[in-house]
Amino acid sequence: MIALEEARARILDGLSPTPAETVGLSEAWGRVTARAVVARVTQPPADVSAMDGYAVRTADAVAGAVLRQVGAAPAGHPFAGSVGPGETVRLFTGSFVPEGADAILLQEDAQAEGARITVGESVVVARWIRRRGLDFAAGDTLIPAGRRLTARDVGLAAACNHPWLTVRRRPRIGILATGDEIALPGEPIPAGGIVSSNAHALAALVRAGGGEPVVLPIAADDRAAIAEAARAARACDMLVTTGGASVGDHDLVQAALGPEGFALDFWQIAMRPGKPLIWGRLGTTPVLGLPGNPVSALVCAVQFLLPAMAVMSGLPAGAPPTVRVRAGAALAENDKRFDHLRATLEDDVATPFAQQDSSMLANLARADALILRAPFAPAVPAGSIVEAILLRALGA
Numbered sequence: 322m323i324a325l326e327e328a329r330a331r332i333l334d335g336l337s338p339t340p341a342e343t344v345g346l347s348e349a350w351g352r353v354t355a356r357a358v359v360a361r362v363t364q365p366p367a368d369v370s371a372m373d374g375y376a377v378r379t380a381d382a383v384a385g386a387v388l389r390q391v392g393a394a395p396a397g398h399p400f401a402g403s404v405g406p407g408e409t410v411r412l413f414t415g416s417f418v419p420e421g422a423d424a425i426l427l428q429e430d431a432q433a434e435g436a437r438i439t440v441g442e443s444v445v446v447a448r449w450i451r452r453r454g455l456d457f458a459a460g461d462t463l464i465p466a467g468r469r470l471t472a473r474d475v476g477l478a479a480a481c482n483h484p485w486l487t488v489r490r491r492p493r494i495g496i497l498a499t500g501d502e503i504a505l506p507g508e509p510i511p512a513g514g515i516v517s518s519n520a521h522a523l524a525a526l527v528r529a530g531g532g533e534p535v536v537l538p539i540a541a542d543d544r545a546a547i548a549e550a551a552r553a554a555r556a557c558d559m560l561v562t563t564g565g566a567s568v569g570d571h572d573l574v575q576a577a578l579g580p581e582g583f584a585l586d587f588w589q590i591a592m593r594p595g596k597p598l599i600w601g602r603l604g605t606t607p608v609l610g611l612p613g614n615p616v617s618a619l620v621c622a623v624q625f626l627l628p629a630m631a632v633m634s635g636l637p638a639g640a641p642p643t644v645r646v647r648a649g650a651a652l653a654e655n656d657k658r659f660d661h662l663r664a665t666l667e668d669d670v671a672t673p674f675a676q677q678d679s680s681m682l683a684n685l686a687r688a689d690a691l692i693l694r695a696p697f698a699p700a701v702p703a704g705s706i707v708e709a710i711l712l713r714a715l716g717a
């Protein structure tokens with residue numbers, strides 16, 4: 322059994338980013354830039370007013386002075402002339418500041434009678450003028466390559482005049498659930514059978530991680546069926562199987578993929594839940610074999626599939642983010658397997674469920690966090706600081 326960190330390193334080492342594609346801005350949220358976004362315009366394009374009011378010359382606009390309005394410049398309609406001594410031009414927020422003016426007289430500090438503008442309060446030079454390029458200048462690199470785009474980034478890309486962006490293709494993840502006993506939700510459940518939940522949970526997690534799930538039909542516990550399904554997944558960037566990973570006579574994933582040319586990298590890791598994890602390659606397609614137990618499959622997906630999808634998306638390789646929390650109960654000494662205790666979180670106190678069986682989906686769905694227990698971590702009293710993965714933040 323290899324250590325969790327080594328398993329993740331071996332998985333991530335073997336992956337590379339998907340090819341780039343171009344998408345419109347409306348499709349860009351959550352995608353990862355394959356190319357830096359460089360401003361095509363300067364913003365603001367000229368000195369502009371930050372307020373509604375009057376463009377003035379500081380020397381003239383002293384309290385009590387009367388100025389002559391010689392024009393108006395609504396936003397989008399710059400004033401063609403310049404502001405001479407004793408003159409002013411009506412402006413609005415975003416209007417270009419005409420030549421000659423060097424300050425803004427706020428509308429509420431002025432009294433207008435026709436073209437006669439009486440200054441109520443002396444202006445301060447440059448006040449309320451946003452300088453050309455205050456925000457950014459043409460040629461500035463505003464968004465680096467390898468960044469997952471936020472709503473703010475999309476707005477920035479639009480502002481710097483990019484109608485579309487070059488991003489990584491979403492990693493296409495084939496999901497193959499195996500087992501004679503599993504039936505799709507809503508279908509008749511065979512005698513001795515259960516409803517398949519893993520493929521659905523994994524597909525949702527793939528979406529949360531920015532990927533495109535390709536859910537394959539359930540394969541029976543039979544080598545030919547698994548092999549056929551796996552062949553269908555060769556166009557995917559990764560095939561994820563669930564079930565059939567362990568040591569039972571019906572745990573067939575490796576046996577079925579072997580004749581198809583499956584090259585195993587490792588099988589079994591020192592992790593709970595998730596011990597029978599499989600990692601290898603079917604031709605050029607990476608294959609991640611997750612255990613069938615629903616909690617094991619999900620926890621392995623958090624620890625390995627999400628980081629793998631990040632690398633395939635062009636993001637840096639790494640472990641899922643962790644936070645420090647206080648244990649809501651005493652934690653026993655751990656054994657040799659890296660443990661993940663499903664826990665609720667209130668403020669910064671994470672309390673593990675009393676039962677941690679890897680079949681218990683309801684507890685998993687109620688959990689906010691996975692408390693991480695390194696191999697051989699000593700027993701700690703309630704209130705101790707421990708590391709945890711927050712599930713909701715990952716969409717898990």
Ligand SMILES: Nc1nc2c(c(=O)[nH]1)N[C@H]1C(S)=C(S)[C@@H](COP(=O)(O)OP(=O)(O)OC[C@H]3O[C@@H](n4cnc5c(N)ncnc54)[C@H](O)[C@@H]3O)O[C@H]1N2
Nearest residue numbers: 498500517518519520564565566567572596612613614617
């Ligand atoms: N003698 C040993 N037995 C087991 C070991 C071991 O080391 N020695 N490992 C255990 C561990 S740990 C795990 S985890 C499981 C994983 O087994 P498999 O990956 O082979 O999974 P299955 O046997 O196919 O199924 C296990 C369990 O999960 C349910 N299942 C399967 N697929 C789905 C699905 N799509 N949706 C919901 N539930 C699913 C299945 O019905 C079983 O109950 O092996 C232990 N055994």
Ligand code: MOO
Nearest residue numbers: 594595596617679
């Ligand atoms: O490791 Mo298994 O994944 O304990 O249930």
